[in-house]
Amino acid sequence: MPAPGALRVEHLGKRFGNRVAFEDVSFEVGYGEVFGFLGPNGAGKTTTVRVLGTLIAPTSGSAVVAGFPLGTENDQAVRARISIMPESPGLYLRLSVAENLRCFARLYGVADPEERTGRALEAVRLTDRAKDPCGSLSKGLRQRVALARALLNEPVVLFLDEPTSGLDPVATREVHELVAGLRSQGVTIFLTTHRLEEAERLCDRVAILSTTLRMTGRPDELRDRLFSKALEVRTRVPLAEPGSTFAGVPGVGGWGQSAPNAYTLTVTDVEVAAPALARALVGAGADILAIAEARRSLEDVYLELIGEDVEAGRR
Ligand SMILES: Nc1ncnc2c1ncn2[C@@H]1O[C@H](COP(=O)(O)OP(=O)(O)OP(=O)(O)O)[C@@H](O)[C@H]1O
Ligand SMILES: [Mg+2]
Secondary structure, X not given: OOOOOOEEXXXXXXXXXXXEEEEEEEEEEOOOOEEEEEOXXXXXXXXXXXXXXXXXXXXXXXXXXXXXXXXXXXXXXXXXXXXXXXXXXXXXXXXXXXXXXXXXXXXXXXXXXXXXXXXXXHHOOOHHHOOOEHHHOOHHHHHHHHHHHHHOOOOOEEEEEOOOOOOOHHHHHHHHHHHHHHHHOOOEEEEEEOOHHHHHHHOOEEEEEXXXXXXXXXXXXXXXXXXXXXXXXXXXXXXOOHHXXXXXXXXXXXXXXXEXXXXXXXXXXXXXXXXXXXXXHHHOOOOEEEEEEOOOXXXXXXXXXXXXXXXXXXX
């Protein structure tokens, strides 16, 4: 388990005039964790990143970032330990990849810009494109240069704001591999995304934001907290008396029918219910085609939590 404390956020909020970007947001991220920050457009994800990255001040609450409480006196200390890869890469298109990186390395005041540039290029596997002007690179490659730039100061906490937005599946997978590599080196990653499968694959824990925080936890924890467990059963022909077949099975709460020969059972404990159910079905003379745990995806959790907001936003 990572030690707690890379990010400690308490009742944080940011208002622009009367508009609330986000409010009352509290969570913790441990060192070495990959933390996913999910939410619909306008949920406040980028604003949260900007606040935690010391680019703008919060209007309420407090946060500790990489060991330092937010506040102007600590801005330098925080900035030395973090990096932000913003939604748009923001590179000098006429400069080459290496020139861009050297330029930012000097700006960040790193000790040996040349050496760091070389290492950042290696980390994103772009050494062979070092001399190409950034303007000639594809979107996916520019994104990798932006990631290299974010690595120049060897951050303890790396903020990635929608790192795969607009990328094709191949470029997306490359970014995923790079993130997994950084994680294995112990970098703490705060990743905003709309891609729920990305969050499910990459993140140890996720938070779901829609101006306020709706839920925080491991993806499987969120599923369990939000939905009751269920078993799906399919038999070769419809059961003659499903009610009495399911009635005495330990661990089974209720049941419903989703097709003539398919049933969904809510259960308290899958480990108890599934084997008992198989015995009961065999006892009733049924030919079992399938007994499977109903899998809820992170998408189900997400839609359940923010669905009403999205519908309200459309009205
Ligand atoms: N500088 C600003 N001035 C005024 N309002 C702002 C400013 N920046 C953000 N907002 C507002 O704050 C809210 C949250 O915006 P934010 O960019 O953080 O959302 P987001 O979750 O990153 O959305 P997206 O998924 O579209 O990137 C929005 O209503 C936005 O219009
Ligand atoms: Mg954003």
